[in-house]
Amino acid sequence: xxxxxxxxxxxxxxxxxxxxxxxxxxxxxxxxxxxxxxxxxxxxxxxxxxxxxxxxxxxxxxxxxxxxxxxxxxxxxxxxxxxxxxxxxxxxxxxxxxxxxxxxxxxxxxxxxxxxxxxxxxxxxxxxxxxxxxxxxxxxxxxxxxxxxxxxxxxxxxxxxxxxxxxxxxxxxxxxxxxxxxxxxxxxxxxxxxxxxxxxxxxxxxxxxxxxxxxxxxxxxxxxxxxxxxxxxxxxxxxxxxxxxxxxxxxxxxxxxxxxxxxxxxxxxxxxxxxxxxxxxxxxxxxxxxxxxxxxxxxxxxxx
Numbered sequence: 001x002x003x004x005x006x007x008x009x010x011x012x013x014x015x016x017x018x019x020x021x022x023x024x025x026x027x028x029x030x031x032x033x034x035x036x037x038x039x040x041x042x043x044x045x046x047x048x049x050x051x052x053x054x055x056x057x058x059x060x061x062x063x064x065x066x067x068x069x070x071x072x073x074x075x076x077x078x079x080x081x082x083x084x085x086x087x088x089x090x091x092x093x094x095x096x097x098x099x100x101x102x103x104x105x106x107x108x109x110x111x112x113x114x115x116x117x118x119x120x121x122x123x124x125x126x127x128x129x130x131x132x133x134x135x136x137x138x139x140x141x142x143x144x145x146x147x148x149x150x151x152x153x154x155x156x157x158x159x160x161x162x163x164x165x166x167x168x169x170x171x172x173x174x175x176x177x178x179x180x181x182x183x184x185x186x187x188x189x190x191x192x193x194x195x196x197x198x199x200x201x202x203x204x205x206x207x208x209x210x211x212x213x214x215x216x217x218x219x220x221x222x223x224x225x226x227x228x229x230x231x232x233x234x235x236x237x238x239x240x241x242x243x244x245x246x247x248x249x250x251x252x253x254x255x256x257x258x259x260x261x262x263x264x265x266x267x268x269x270x271x272x273x274x275x276x277x278x279x280x281x282x283x284x285x286x287x288x289x290x291x292x293x294x295x296x297x298x299x300x301x302x303x304x
Contacts (some may be wrong), residue, residue, distance in 0.1 A: 038082035039092050039165035042099050045074035056111040062179065064111050065172055071103040072165045097139050106136025112194055115175055116195030119187040127191040131171060136162050158206040158262050166251060171197040173248045179241040206262035207255060284299035
């Protein structure tokens with residue numbers, strides 16, 4: 001009878017183990033709504049990206065492109081909403097990365113393939129795959145270097161390579177121009193353009209992000225700013241392909257400006273790092289009247 005009693009004691013002890021009870025409490029602890037709201041927005045963006053893929057297979061390209069633009073808007077909102085209501089979480093960050101890969105890597109590549117790239121057979125499929133894989137690699141690099149302690153302060157204002165949402169909007173430029181009535185470019189040109197945007201995404205090109213730029217609006221300018229935002233939204237809704245074409249061209253032309261700004265900050269930081277060394281050398285110059293000869297006490301000998 002001793003052995004069953006000991007076994008029962010062990011089972012009872014394990015059942016009432018304080019550590020296991022604490023784990024259960026953590027597992028079933030209610031999650032605040034503020035932690036769920038950003039994830040709901042991200043899931044809505046994933047639904048938009050998947051819907052864009054379906055619409056492209058059905059030949060409804062205008063709605064497919066609109067779904068990608070809608071997903072990009074949601075991608076810009078979810079992070080800001082999370083910071084605003086203090087709903088950041090590691091789960092949300094990982095979900096956002098997966099959403100970006102689907103919405104801005106896979107979906108644009110498939111849209112371009114079903115729109116024109118399939119005319120090149122395997123060549124068009126390779127171009128679409130390269131763009132999608134470039135989006136995945138770019139996101140993986142971003143996640144890996146996000147918490148890099150050796151990153152200089154000025155680098156926080158720049159992306160490394162074109163960000164995935166901007167790359168997705170830019171790669172669809174041939175479709176925007178076709179919607180405006182311009183003739184379709186040759187499929188080979190579209191494939192080369194798609195490959196080039198993919199290369200920009202995985203490149204080391206510094207792209208200005210403006211994350212750390214804090215802008216405050218004076219009280220008297222609040223209403224004009226609201227009116228301007230509403231006007232821009234109305235333009236995007238009324239003339240979407242004109243606005244997207246112009247914004248894409250301006251963005252691509254501004255990439256060298258961001259690179260030059262990054263180089264200027266880099267040179268300035270290097271100059272500030274070397275300034276203390278130069279100042280200390282100037283403050284303690286080597287006396288010109290000392291020779292390299294030493295006496296018996298290992299002290300310099302004056303030339304005079």
